[in-house]
Amino acid sequence: MxxxxxxxxxxxxxxxxxxxxxxxxxxxxxMAEKIAKNVGVQTGEVAILGVSTRWKHLHxxxxxxxKNVGYIPMSSTSALAARTARENRPEINNNFTSAxxxxxxxxxKTATTTGESIQKIISAPILCEGKVVGVMQISRKGATVMESxxxxxxxxxxxxxALCGALGKLVRYLAGE
Numbered sequence: 001m002x003x004x005x006x007x008x009x010x011x012x013x014x015x016x017x018x019x020x021x022x023x024x025x026x027x028x029x030x031m032a033e034k035i036a037k038n039v040g041v042q043t044g045e046v047a048i049l050g051v052s053t054r055w056k057h058l059h060x061x062x063x064x065x066x067k068n069v070g071y072i073p074m075s076s077t078s079a080l081a082a083r084t085a086r087e088n089r090p091e092i093n094n095n096f097t098s099a100x101x102x103x104x105x106x107x108x109k110t111a112t113t114t115g116e117s118i119q120k121i122i123s124a125p126i127l128c129e130g131k132v133v134g135v136m137q138i139s140r141k142g143a144t145v146m147e148s149x150x151x152x153x154x155x156x157x158x159x160x161x162a163l164c165g166a167l168g169k170l171v172r173y174l175a176g177e
Contacts, residue, residue, distance in 0.1 A: 002038050002159050005031075009166035016173050026170055032062040039138050039159055040149075047137040048126070048167070049081055050175030058085060058135060061174050080123050081135045088132050090124035090161060094151040096139075116141040119148035124160045128168035133175060136164050 012026060032046040039046075047066070049058040056074045058081050060066035076082040080099075084091060093099055096118050118139040126134035138160055142148030 002162055005034050005038055006162050006166040008034075009163070009170060013166070013169035016169060026174060028062050028170075028174065029064055035136075035138075035163055038163075039156060041138055041140060045139045045141055047081075047135075047139070048171065049085075049135045049137070050171050051085055051133050051135075052175060058082060059175075061134070061171065080121065081137060084123040084125055084135045084137075085132050088125045088127070090122070090157060092122050092152045092154075092157055094120045095145065096121045097145065116143055119145045120152055122152050122157055122160050124157070124164050126164045126167050126171050128172040133168060134171035136160060136167065 009031065016026075028048065029043075032048065033043045036043045036046045044063050044065075047063060048061045049072070050061050051058055051074070052071075055071075057071040058074065058079075059071045060069070072079045072082050074082050074086060080091070080093070119142050120140040122136075122138045124136050125132045126136055138152070138156070140148040140150075140152070
């Protein structure tokens with residue numbers, strides 16, 4: 001299933017490169033739903049952020065509810081997404097509540113979540129032509145670690161990295177960089 005989603009993302013990226021008279025519509029919320037299904041999380045537990053090199057921050061592309069809430073400075077020492085982008089390194093943390101991290105976006109309720117705490121997370125850089133253009137974060141939320149579901153595995157990370165590879169050109173386009 002991941003391979004068909006990767007193929008779909010690659011086709012969208014090819015359509016962007018070809019260009020043409022009509023602008024290509026990128027249904028990122030629909031893609032987030034498909035990503036969630038493939039990775040075994042709720043749609044609101046999928047976040048895709050774009051890098052703004054001009055303003056030196058990350059901004060949410062999905063979930064929609066976080067698009068206008070704010071941004072994450074690339075210099076942030078407490079935001080996992082900023083560290084992922086700066087270091088170009090994926091990470092799995094199955095005990096995220098014990099890690100020092102920014103929580104401002106975590107409590108925002110989306111259409112598909114209740115605003116519970118992130119208990120477990122995968123954070124991975126999205127690359128385009130060898131440059132970090134975004135970050136994908138897949139989380140498991142819940143009142144407790146036990147209630148949030150199974151731990152993320154290296155197999156889950158492999159799926160996320162495959163998707164990140166296919167998302168690179170799309171995120172660069174959406175981030176306007």
